[in-house]
Amino acid sequence: MMVYGLRSYLSSxxxxxxxxxxxxxxxxxxxxLHMLGNLLIFxxxxxxxxxxxxxxxxxxxxxxxxxxxxxxxxxxxxAIQLTLxxxxxxxxxxxxxxxxxxxxxxxxxRTMMFHGSMLLVFLITHLMGFKFGNYYETTVNGVVMRDLHxxxxxxxxxxxxxxxxxxxxxxxxxxxxxxxGSIFQSLGLKTLSNEALIKSLSWTYAIxxxxxxxxxxxxxxxxxx
Amino acid sequence: MHQEERLMSLTLKVWRQKSPxxxxxxxxxxxxxxxxxxxxxxxLDQLNEQLIxxxxxxxxxxxxxxxxxxxxxxxxINGEAHGPLKRTTVCQxxxxxxxxxxxxxxxxxxxxxxxxxxxxxxxxxAFDRIIQAGGYISVDTGSAPDGNAIPIAKPKADxxxxxxxCIGCGACVASCKNASAMLFLAAKVNHLVSLPxxxxxxxxxxxxxxxxxxxxxxxxxxSTGACEAACPKGIRLVAxxxxxxxxxxxxxxxxxGSKEEGI
Ligand code: HEM
Ligand code: SF4
Ligand code: FES
Numbered sequence: 001m002m003v004y005g006l007r008s009y010l011s012s013x014x015x016x017x018x019x020x021x022x023x024x025x026x027x028x029x030x031x032x033l034h035m036l037g038n039l040l041i042f043x044x045x046x047x048x049x050x051x052x053x054x055x056x057x058x059x060x061x062x063x064x065x066x067x068x069x070x071x072x073x074x075x076x077x078x079a080i081q082l083t084l085x086x087x088x089x090x091x092x093x094x095x096x097x098x099x100x101x102x103x104x105x106x107x108x109x110r111t112m113m114f115h116g117s118m119l120l121v122f123l124i125t126h127l128m129g130f131k132f133g134n135y136y137e138t139t140v141n142g143v144v145m146r147d148l149h150x151x152x153x154x155x156x157x158x159x160x161x162x163x164x165x166x167x168x169x170x171x172x173x174x175x176x177x178x179x180x181g182s183i184f185q186s187l188g189l190k191t192l193s194n195e196a197l198i199k200s201l202s203w204t205y206a207i208x209x210x211x212x213x214x215x216x217x218x219x220x221x222x223x224x225x
Numbered sequence: 226m227h228q229e230e231r232l233m234s235l236t237l238k239v240w241r242q243k244s245p246x247x248x249x250x251x252x253x254x255x256x257x258x259x260x261x262x263x264x265x266x267x268x269l270d271q272l273n274e275q276l277i278x279x280x281x282x283x284x285x286x287x288x289x290x291x292x293x294x295x296x297x298x299x300x301x302i303n304g305e306a307h308g309p310l311k312r313t314t315v316c317q318x319x320x321x322x323x324x325x326x327x328x329x330x331x332x333x334x335x336x337x338x339x340x341x342x343x344x345x346x347x348x349x350x351a352f353d354r355i356i357q358a359g360g361y362i363s364v365d366t367g368s369a370p371d372g373n374a375i376p377i378a379k380p381k382a383d384x385x386x387x388x389x390x391c392i393g394c395g396a397c398v399a400s401c402k403n404a405s406a407m408l409f410l411a412a413k414v415n416h417l418v419s420l421p422x423x424x425x426x427x428x429x430x431x432x433x434x435x436x437x438x439x440x441x442x443x444x445x446x447x448s449t450g451a452c453e454a455a456c457p458k459g460i461r462l463v464a465x466x467x468x469x470x471x472x473x474x475x476x477x478x479x480x481x482g483s484k485e486e487g488i
Contacts, residue, residue: 004476008436012435018473086447089405102311103400192463
């Protein structure tokens with residue numbers, strides 16, 4: 001028996017984690033760009049709406065959406081498969097005690113399935129609220145386009161929506177604080193010399209993404225309502 | 226200056242299980258007058274002598290060298306593999322690290338591929354089968370002088386040696402929430418792949434050993450790091466990244482048949 005060839009590789013524990021890493025990386029990259037785009041809220045409605053209009057009117061958006069959807073489905077299916085087989089490997093008899101001292105581990109790394117599932121729920125509510133949400137129109141420099149800015153202000157004027165985004169985005173940060181470092185591990189890119197750098201990168205990424213995203217609902221709620 | 230030896234008494238909740246089929250349960254014991262200089266296993270010896278005097282079945286646990294090099298010993302103490310001290314096996318763990326009057330819960334390694342044989346003894350032959358699958362060098366490597374004649378860069382030699390220190394105790398599997406044996410597997414693969422002698426079977430080794438690991442029913446790595454914290458030999462979590470790299474590389478570099486048959 002050998003792990004050799006595409007099928008064999010992809011069904012091995014190591015290969016599945018490789019795919020988890022690639023799909024996680026695709027989403028982590030998208031999430032970062034999305035966060036940067038959102039910051040345009042600070043540049044005013046015209047810039048914000050024109051940016052969104054340009055993005056969505058190019059045909060490339062369908063390619064990007066296809067890749068993202070495929071990556072997400074793969075990520076979720078593999079997450080479920082791995083979680084189930086990992087539980088089976090653990091066995092039916094639990095330990096009476098769990099480690100508390102120097103041999104305990106970060107909670108975030110033990111709870112990937114929990115915040116991952118919350119992210120899936122969030123993603124659905126997020127798409128329903130914005131992508132498939134109320135449609136307003138506006139004209140910028142003579143071009144008719146969707147007035148997303150108005151929708152953003154409408155949604156983030158509601159305290160409950162802001163609270164839900166706060167919770168979900170913190171969980172996104174938690175998922176990625178472990179996830180980004182884990183990508184390098186699963187893809188085999190981590191080495192003794194870059195290990196510490198990757199750890200800081202992972203945390204910096206998670207904090208920047210979470211704060212970057214949060215700035216929008218908080219700014220809208222406090223300043224534009 | 227001579228100091229009095231501290232003696233302590235402890236309450237132990239120990240997992241007792243007659244056979245693999247037995248349900249198993251915790252039994253509570255008290256041991257008195259335990260020297261702080263005793264090792265954890267010597268403390269258990271003391272309890273066993275007490276049990277034998279009371280005509281009870283002594284607690285079964287694996288041990289051999291008692292100097293932290295053979296990998297026979299190991300169980301959970303209050304949920305921590307090999308107890309609370311880092312980079313230490315239970316045979317090298319001394320009672321001075323515990324408090325007088327403490328209650329300690331002692332359980333065997335638990336994982337689907339590690340069947341409990343009796344009390345604290347588990348079946349770790351799955352590890353042997355992983356080694357049999359490829360953890361060896363079958364080409365002639367010459368004798369000691371030949372080994373010394375091959376120059377190896379210091380960082381490489383150090384890394385090979387660091388990985389070679391894995392004693393196969395199973396603490397990594399026991400602590401992992403996925404019962405993954407990746408740390409053990411990585412240590413064994415990295416040790417051999419870092420040295421010139423390990424190059425000949427480089428691809429088939431990793432491909433076979435990962436296959437055996439999965440066949441035995443061990444889980445996948447989630448880079449949680451419980452293994453690294455528990456490992457008495459300080460095998461690094463980053464070793465698993467090298468294992469992942471090796472398996473990926475092997476998919477491209479393996480030439481069927483030729484290398485293993487020496488053609
Ligand atoms: C915005 C969406 C998401 C992003 C950016 C993301 C990112 C990541 C990343 C980077 C990893 C590390 C991959 C690796 O270990 O190599 C990861 C792991 C994981 N993700 Fe996600 N994820 C997302 C959504 C989800 C969802 C919806 C679920 C669950 C339904 C989920 C469940 C998991 C689990 C269980 C792991 C750990 C898997 C393992 O280590 O075996 N994630 N994620
Ligand atoms: S990697 Fe460490 S914990 Fe795992 S078997 Fe080897 S020595 Fe024991
Ligand atoms: S008895 Fe040999 S390592 Fe503990």
